[in-house]
Amino acid sequence: MSELLLELADDELILGWRNSEWTGIAPFLEEDVAFSSIAQNEIGHARALYELAARDLGTTADELAFDRRPGEYRCSALVELRLVHDWARTIARHVLYEEADEARIAALKEADDPEVAGLAAKIDREEAYHRMHARMWHDRLQHEPRYVEALAELRPLVGEPGEHGAEFAELWEEMTMVRRSIPGATW
Amino acid sequence: MVERVLAALAEIPDPEIPVISVVDLGVVRNVELDGERVHVEFTPTFLGCPAQEAMRSAMEEKIRGLGLEPDVEVVLDDSWSTDRITPAGRAQLRASGFSPPAPRGAAAPTLVQLQSAVFRCPYCGSSETRLDNIFGPTPCRSIRYCLNCRQPFEQFKTI
Numbered sequence: 001m002s003e004l005l006l007e008l009a010d011d012e013l014i015l016g017w018r019n020s021e022w023t024g025i026a027p028f029l030e031e032d033v034a035f036s037s038i039a040q041n042e043i044g045h046a047r048a049l050y051e052l053a054a055r056d057l058g059t060t061a062d063e064l065a066f067d068r069r070p071g072e073y074r075c076s077a078l079v080e081l082r083l084v085h086d087w088a089r090t091i092a093r094h095v096l097y098e099e100a101d102e103a104r105i106a107a108l109k110e111a112d113d114p115e116v117a118g119l120a121a122k123i124d125r126e127e128a129y130h131r132m133h134a135r136m137w138h139d140r141l142q143h144e145p146r147y148v149e150a151l152a153e154l155r156p157l158v159g160e161p162g163e164h165g166a167e168f169a170e171l172w173e174e175m176t177m178v179r180r181s182i183p184g185a186t187w
Numbered sequence: 188m189v190e191r192v193l194a195a196l197a198e199i200p201d202p203e204i205p206v207i208s209v210v211d212l213g214v215v216r217n218v219e220l221d222g223e224r225v226h227v228e229f230t231p232t233f234l235g236c237p238a239q240e241a242m243r244s245a246m247e248e249k250i251r252g253l254g255l256e257p258d259v260e261v262v263l264d265d266s267w268s269t270d271r272i273t274p275a276g277r278a279q280l281r282a283s284g285f286s287p288p289a290p291r292g293a294a295a296p297t298l299v300q301l302q303s304a305v306f307r308c309p310y311c312g313s314s315e316t317r318l319d320n321i322f323g324p325t326p327c328r329s330i331r332y333c334l335n336c337r338q339p340f341e342q343f344k345t346i
Contacts, residue, residue, distance in 0.1 A: 030320040030322075033320060033322050033323065033330075034320060036322075037323070038322065040326055041234065042235070044233065044235020044236065045235070047235075048263050052263075114264075115263075118263065118264030118265045118266075119265075121264075121265035122234065122264065122265045124295070125268070126346060128295035128296065128346075129321055129322070132298040132301065132321055133321050133322070135298060136321070
């Protein structure tokens, strides 16, 4: 179970970071707010999932989030991509991710472990708003050739293990920089 | 004594929406006393809300202020919903320009519901309002616009 939780937590953390790259530069103000808020939610979900996984693994949420080497993260190829400056692909990823995430969370809600099932249900309440946002953009762009191409291009990456290449390493450097700057800090 | 603890906790404002207390927000699920030790079950609102830490330390401080030892447990189950906000809390939200959350149905709210005009403007009471953004300045809020008094306002999301 902790492996499944880590997979989901890593996806939410990395996608949260990727979504936050739009803060301040989205096509219009409403989307600055939306992508920033979605990013905040995803990182909040990651934290709660890491805390649950950390109990089983005898570690802490921060250690799981920031002290692993890039190759140890279990996030999918879909969330790793740096898509900032490409709105069509950003929305395609958003739509594909929320669709896959809905099924994954629905399965976790049925987990035997009441803590896992409870947290999944709590996450799902918030995800409902992400799904609405994704659906709204899908309806708006569904006949745009760039968006249709992006969907076809990114669909095979759903659930596909990430490659953790140079683009991911760059994100990892940025994401863990503050924590690495003062080893052992408890903040 | 439990009443005294609850009364002390009711003095803690939500750090981001200070018009409502953490008790009226419905995040204090249970308070139990065991000698000098006070066990509080705290059910946070949105998981990414930074107010979570502030609320927890404020609760601990209040309990210490009563000469008791705090034991605040963060419970991340599914028990908090905007339906837990008390009627007093809803009135306080409305009075300060936040439209309180609509009651939650059996299923999650839908975009069609959000786009409908049943949400009332907290300023003029008109239900002629439209959704401007599903997301707002904090995870718990959406942005709406009142077509009657031409005022944008914040709508507490239903979760």
